[in-house]
Amino acid sequence: MSRIITIGREFGSGGRELGRRLAEELGYAYYDQEIVTEIAQRTALSEAYVRQILEHKPVTAFPIRIGRTFTTVVNSQQEQWNDIFKQQYQILRELADTADCVIVGRCADWMLRAYQPFRIFVYADMEHRMQRCRQKGAEHEAMTDKELRQHIQEVDKHRASYYGYCTDQKWGDKANYDLCINTGLESVKEIAHHVAQYLKAWR
């Protein structure tokens, strides 16, 4: 069976960098945005649209009374979300079947639980995450501290909500992970090196 490493992460905590570095050190494949690209190709939807759909849980459809009968408004967003989610699940399994890999996000820790992945969660305090966002992303440069803090909190809220919807588990609850790393103390490069050494001994 392939060795799968999954990475859940708070926004701005360096989860992607950790994933990339781990994959490099271990010689594993690395998947993150590539999954969105693949879904877009299979569904003929734009990457931006797929990303938007995947980042939000669908709005629930409620039954509506029409005349004397009950019917349900066909929620096309729900159906599209279901289709995209199925595609994502299929792609995750194909990747897991193909080679050892590191997968960032996508509820992969839960979706691929049958593969017994090594599940990492990365977090840091708000100050470090804001600092990291400022260093990394041009898109955050124009934001005030207050706006950036709100943005970070909103992204995490979406991730928690999406993860909860898809898995019925609590996002970031350490019980669902094998290693939870605070990236506020040490460089991600240094952390990746030591985690890679640890993972070389795994299985």
Place this chain on the structure above:
Amino acid sequence: MSRIITIGREFGSGGRELGRRLAEELGYAYYDQEIVTEIAQRTALSEAYVRQILEHKPVTAFPIRIGRTFTTVVNSQQEQWNDIFKQQYQILRELADTADCVIVGRCADWMLRAYQPFRIFVYADMEHRMQRCRQKGAEHEAMTDKELRQHIQEVDKHRASYYGYCTDQKWGDKANYDLCINTGLESVKEIAHHVAQYLKAWR
């Protein structure tokens, strides 16, 4: 400033073993029951009594109306708890001032926060913890699975309650730690070796 490593742990997850092994690999002092022994010596109380007091938060004293005046029943248990807690705090600071060390439990991550300790939390699923208890402790041999599970849950409940009372923080919340390790996947010996390598690069 000394390097302090603190270890919080779910009962049966191997926190003590990890602490001992880390101290050995790093050449640090190791403190666990030694702190109880020192408190007992300073207060002239028995170790068993000190341990019992420290493992339970004190019962709150309520004002009682006597005649027309209000008074408070002097809660000798509360006073004794306060004295022992102060002694423990004093000893923790003395140890931290003396040499690099690993401290297991005692809310040391919070009590010594001014020393910026490296804060580890160790956990595992119930099955692994029960297995570990059976392997390690003669006292658990006579227990049925149900009794052992209840015992583990009760000890953790006390730890969470005591930690919450002393620190006003949530016990086991990853935000309060730098590294949270699930010991269910790998031997504690192996984990300790890799964490020690990581800590050698710290600061």
